[in-house]
Amino acid sequence: MNEIAVALLLEREYTSPFAERxxxxxxxxxxxxxxxxxxSDLEDQGGTTWAPLSTAPRHxxxxxxxxxxxxxxxxxxxxxxxxxxxxxxxxxALFPKIGYDHCEIVNESPGLTHFIWIDSxxxxxxxxxxxxxxxxxxxxxxxxxxxxxxxxLAELED
Numbered sequence: 001m002n003e004i005a006v007a008l009l010l011e012r013e014y015t016s017p018f019a020e021r022x023x024x025x026x027x028x029x030x031x032x033x034x035x036x037x038x039x040s041d042l043e044d045q046g047g048t049t050w051a052p053l054s055t056a057p058r059h060x061x062x063x064x065x066x067x068x069x070x071x072x073x074x075x076x077x078x079x080x081x082x083x084x085x086x087x088x089x090x091x092x093a094l095f096p097k098i099g100y101d102h103c104e105i106v107n108e109s110p111g112l113t114h115f116i117w118i119d120s121x122x123x124x125x126x127x128x129x130x131x132x133x134x135x136x137x138x139x140x141x142x143x144x145x146x147x148x149x150x151x152x153l154a155e156l157e158d
Contacts, residue, residue: 019146021122022099024061024070027142032059034094035074035126035140041090042082042136050077050138063147070147072124074140082136084113087128091115095126119143 022030039050053076063070092103100117107113111132118125123143130136 016121018069018144021143021145024072024142024145024147027072027122027124027145028059028061030098031124031140031142032072032074034098035059038090038094038126039077039138042087042138043079045086045090046080046082048080050079053077053137064144068147069144070142071144072140072142074138076137076139078135078137080136081132081134082130084130087130087136088115091117091126091128100126 043050056073056075058077059072059074061070061072088103088105095103095117099119099121102118102120104116104118105113106116113130115128115130116125117127122145124141124145125143126138126140128136128138
């Protein structure tokens with residue numbers, strides 16, 4: 001990952017206190033299907049079949065039970081190089097609808113652009129990279145989120 005883009009992500013402050021962020025279950029139900037739509041739509045528009053860059057499952061929930069948090073990660077993958085404008089347009093048509101309210105566009109070098117949609121309320125990002133003549137890459141993370149809603153936590157404490 002690009003150091004400049006990572007610095008931009010780390011500087012962002014999330015607006016929701018942790019306990020008020022959407023849960024991992026909400027992310028699984030709401031965000032993952034949109035990520036899968038984005039991946040499928042790009043493939044349909046001229047990408048080849050996406051090649052995973054690891055042997056991990058496409059979407060994996062990492063649990064931190066002691067802190068009652070979890071984080072979904074989408075394994076990095078690649079397809080053929082696609083037009084920058086297409087990747088941006090398709091992402092803008094999908095991700096703002098599910099809370100990814102900000103898109104950082106980082107032109108790392110000529111022909112290498114990162115599109116990073118950020119959920120500033122809940123944490124997490126969706127990241128697409130286009131390298132002209134080479135590939136389009138993709139990954140995502142939910143950021144750390146509660147495993148349970150505040151109401152569910154209160155029920156457990158009673």
